[in-house]
Amino acid sequence: MLEKINAPSIRPVASADLYDWDELVQEDRVHRLIYTDTAIFAAELTNIWGAVWVYLGHDSQIPNNNDFVTTKLGLRPIILIRDSAGKIRALFNRCTHRGTTLCRKERGNAHMFTCPYHGWSYLSTGKLRAVPWPDGYACDFKDAKFNVAQVPRVDSYRGFIFGTLNPDAPPLIDYLGGITGPIDEWLDRNPGGKVVVCEANRLKYKGNWKLAYDNSGDGYHVVFSHRSLLEMENRLADEANKGMSYYKGSPDSKAMYMRYTGNGHHFKDKRPNIEKRSGGLWAVEGPAPGSEHYEAEFRRRFGAKADDILDLAGSEPVNINVFPNLSLLGNHIQVFDPVSVDETNVTWFGTSVVDVDGTLGDALDEINALRMRTQEQFPNFGEVDDLANFEEIQRGLACLEDEWVYMHRGLGIPGRIKTDAKGEVTAPATDEAFMREYIHEWKRLMKASPNLVVQREP
């Protein structure tokens, strides 16, 4: 059963009527309010987090029937579950009786959920199973309105699970569009094109969520924001060309580039900066606990094949950003999760590889151990500085009278930015073109009046 929500009579001011969006988001700059205004944040919960495909979780987090993780769709608490028949559902974590959340665990396996408050219970499909002392009710609870509300459209692309409340949103594959190319390449460098999500580096900052998305493809900040990391990476003489050292000098003269692929998605491709050969990625990976041991060990055991194995512990030099909350970088699945207008969770899920075809054999645990250690480097020594800077932006934006935030790097320079026949925009790595493109997509969404729905089992 599909059910319309936000009936016009009880809907707060529609986003479209909130502001003159063209004034807030201009060609070269945006107004500070888009990061600081609680009314805009509230409108985003509908117009962004309800209306577009939002990343909810990964297949490997719920491999078996009745496996679940709890997550959020904007602020809506969600149980992402593979139901008892194997279908992936995103249930609102909310009892239909009086609203209590049904599940307080972060993950688990459950064929039913029983509400702690008055004991109503639900199947993993969301269907109401039983109500204590039903003879005290005049109704028979056959009405679908008592089944748990769920996200009407849940779909996945190669293991990445998305959901939307918007029946008018395009199919997921169309929404992703050109960004599926980079996603495919990111996956296919792993055996069988598969990764498994493991634990995460979980961080948060006191700032608006868009500050993280603005930064997700920002090649301009690297040598300044990450100066401590770059100096650290190059402190040992024989490491001088490792890590992100290719940003030094003049990054726009390098082969790396930024591409906007539409619908808010973009990617920064740094792969052209490194040698495209077996072992090329490992050759530029900075030192990690166990690096030399595992390298020597794999070379001894696997000979020439060792390079391919070692590359699995190397950080893939791309930033693939899927609007509004997913970012694939290195070997991480990074998720942005708004908490309030000025607080955001940033979770860097680690990934490990699986030995799909027996080529890794007894090296599987070892290569994954090394891959864990390489993945810990950036969140520890890079991301913390980004988040500190985002917090300082939020503080700076308290200057009410200084209204504008500029994102015009590259704008108006003839020949710098190229748009191809598909409409994809390519620019040098430090360009803010992707920021301008995505924030205009954001503006289009904020002007819209999406008709969101929830679904219930019949």
Added chain:
Amino acid sequence: MSLHVQSTRDPSLTSYYVTDAFYRELIASFTDWQRDDREITEPAERERFRALLEREARLLDQLNFDDWLAMYAPECIYWVPGTPNGGDPRREIAMSFDDRRRIEDRIYRLRTGYAWSQAPKSRTVRMISNVEVFAATSADRRMVRSNFLISEFRPDGVRFLSGWCGHRFVARNGRWEIEVRQVNLIDCDQNLRNPSIVI
């Protein structure tokens, strides 16, 4: 190759000791160790380790990383798990799992003056209590459990980090050196704001 390997096994420069066998032994030694039957109750011994933990806390509060790291064995681990039970660092990302070289990276970065998450530097005061000493499987090692409370001041206020530490000490060169320090924050599996100090 092997000659080169032999001559460069300085754990500050290369990392040869974090091996599969090392992980297996580490995980085993951090399983099932806080047992009454292994507790060492002799006051002098307990006092010895309590003093070492207090010294470590002071050196970290003073950002005296040189003397702090000098308390560690050459082949050491600074481990902040991302799950409450410590987890298996071969299969899980930890908040931090640093060998000596990466600890030195960490210190180097904090000293560059460009670590924006530590600009200005946090001021911290650490309280260490509930120190318990346990026998380890080998006679030259001790496992020590302690609780901590770190008050951390940053320009927007004071926050508290709390949890417990598992130290593995080894007797070497006539003193007890820290071989592994496992820092278990009570909220280690939650999204944390600016965890950029050495915890």
